[in-house]
Amino acid sequence: MCGFCAVFAGSPHWSELPTGDAPDELTRQAVRRQRLRLLNAVVQAYGCTVEDWHGGQYIVRSLRGRSEIVSALPEVWTLVEAIAGQAIDPLSPALLAALKAIKAP
Amino acid sequence: MSAPAGRPLIVLTGFLGSGKTTLLNRWLRDPALAGTAVLINEFGEIGLDHQLVESLDDAPVLLANGCVCCSIRDDLKTALLRLEERRLAGEVPDYARVMIETTGAADPAPILATLLCDPELRHHYHVGGVVTVVDAVNGLRDLSHRAEARRQAALADYLLISKRDLAAAPALEALEGALRTLNPAATLGEAQRAHWPAIAARLADGDVARRQRLTPAESIVAAHDHQHEHHHGEHFASFTLCFDEAIDWTAFGVWLSLLLHVHGERVLRVKGLLNVPGSASPVVVNGVQHLVHPPYHLARWPDEDQRSRLVFITEGLARESVAASLATFTALGASFRPPGADSSP
Numbered sequence A: 001m002c003g004f005c006a007v008f009a010g011s012p013h014w015s016e017l018p019t020g021d022a023p024d025e026l027t028r029q030a031v032r033r034q035r036l037r038l039l040n041a042v043v044q045a046y047g048c049t050v051e052d053w054h055g056g057q058y059i060v061r062s063l064r065g066r067s068e069i070v071s072a073l074p075e076v077w078t079l080v081e082a083i084a085g086q087a088i089d090p091l092s093p094a095l096l097a098a099l100k101a102i103k104a105p
Numbered sequence B: 001m002s003a004p005a006g007r008p009l010i011v012l013t014g015f016l017g018s019g020k021t022t023l024l025n026r027w028l029r030d031p032a033l034a035g036t037a038v039l040i041n042e043f044g045e046i047g048l049d050h051q052l053v054e055s056l057d058d059a060p061v062l063l064a065n066g067c068v069c070c071s072i073r074d075d076l077k078t079a080l081l082r083l084e085e086r087r088l089a090g091e092v093p094d095y096a097r098v099m100i101e102t103t104g105a106a107d108p109a110p111i112l113a114t115l116l117c118d119p120e121l122r123h124h125y126h127v128g129g130v131v132t133v134v135d136a137v138n139g140l141r142d143l144s145h146r147a148e149a150r151r152q153a154a155l156a157d158y159l160l161i162s163k164r165d166l167a168a169a170p171a172l173e174a175l176e177g178a179l180r181t182l183n184p185a186a187t188l189g190e191a192q193r194a195h196w197p198a199i200a201a202r203l204a205d206g207d208v209a210r211r212q213r214l215t216p217a218e219s220i221v222a223a224h225d226h227q228h229e230h231h232h233g234e235h236f237a238s239f240t241l242c243f244d245e246a247i248d249w250t251a252f253g254v255w256l257s258l259l260l261h262v263h264g265e266r267v268l269r270v271k272g273l274l275n276v277p278g279s280a281s282p283v284v285v286n287g288v289q290h291l292v293h294p295p296y297h298l299a300r301w302p303d304e305d306q307r308s309r310l311v312f313i314t315e316g317l318a319r320e321s322v323a324a325s326l327a328t329f330t331a332l333g334a335s336f337r338p339p340g341a342d343s344s345p
Helices: A025-046 A073-084 A093-101 B020-028 B074-088 B109-117 B139-145 B147-154 B169-182 B193-204 B215-223 B249-266 B319-335
Strands: A048-053 A057-062 A067-070 B007-014 B036-040 B053-055 B097-101 B125-135 B158-162 B187-190 B236-243 B267-274 B283-288 B308-315
Touching: A025 A048, A025 A057, A025 A073, A025 A093, A025 B249, A025 B319, A048 A073, A057 A073, A067 A073, A073 B249, A093 B319, B007 B020, B007 B109, B020 B036, B020 B097, B020 B158, B036 B074, B074 B097, B074 B109, B109 B125, B125 B139, B125 B147, B139 B147, B139 B169, B147 B169, B147 B267, B158 B169, B169 B187, B236 B319, B249 B267, B249 B283, B249 B308, B249 B319, B308 B319
Parallel strands: B007 B097, B007 B125, B036 B053, B036 B097, B125 B158, B158 B187
Antiparallel strands: A048 A057, A057 A067, B236 B308, B267 B283, B267 B308
16 A cells, blocks of 8 residues: 555556566556557547556546546546446447547647 | 576366266376376265365455455465475375465456565466366357356356266267367367377476477467457457567556556456567466466467467457557557567566
8 A cells, every 4th residue: 555645556457467578667658658549549539538657557537527546447437438428339430430530749 | 587486286177967076087087197186165965085185164355346356255365385394294195286276256367466476475386277168068158148157258268168078969069169169279179088198298287388299279370360259158258469560568567557557347358479579489478367477488480470369258348449559558568668678578
């Protein structure tokens, strides 16, 4: 548990398990930034943004100012769906079209 | 990624009357499976002559989302922890693995969920594999008429056909064909004694792939030319996706977590090998409905074909739709990848 913020650190989600044999901190942060960019590309269509929180959790914010801290991707999806009032279907042609329209950096 | 903690738990399942207990009795007499603790749902007519047999209450606890695959078997957790306590206290002999025999109508998914999700159990046990026994005489009928039988076959790592001597050759051939199309990622074998040693050797190691051997990969290789879609009634279909390009692991994780979040109840199984950037060996992906086993690297590719291959067994999801979605997510995710960053597990 983090002594400052009293947050329990659970096991990492399978998609965020340590990268490589001995990932250095810069690589870990770079991968995390990459994940956040993709997450934001998806959730922006649902009126939300996702930010990093202390390198291990996420802050999901809505356009109306609601914000919550969550620990892993399934919780991100659940919260964004609750805010948007609809499912985020990765098979939706509309969502896929929106993602394709995003220009690569 | 390091090897999983604790002892392997092997799930032995199969539809009613398929011959699970007969097979279990035979297995427990084999030296290859010495040191196996057994958990059973009920003491049936066929007694088990084994010193380490415990009974389960079969009382699943359904989680708030109401999905059967995410229900936690409290009885299983209690039994497994009690077993470990008794071992540490010296009340039972040390054991190398646990085998659980389910009831004939059981869905194995809650057992896997219990192991994968419980933080206490994760330190003591890991999923060593799902073995499904299929009756050569009634198997085809069960697969056609009973959703439980299809689920048991779909979740299997090993499919063992019993009572082969009682079935006519054409019927046996039809059953084998149905099983191969239903679950192309599973190893198909015979439950008869003659073919037991090879299977025993694999099971004695728990999930052999976790020990960096190639069993699941071999079966994936056998299945990867299986590009077209197979339907099994009630929108039940298996299909394989192959990708020539390496797949960005971070993007894949975002995509699969979202796919399973929304459609997990309809993704009975996803299993395969991924070619990820910056890695000379493939990553093994193994998911059951909403659950995904911790991914890991194989020691090496099983053959010269180093394409990513994913087998899906789904209810009502179209191959083209899943493929288009994965391609879109991974293309965008790869465009966000910082230069030189290897994001594989």
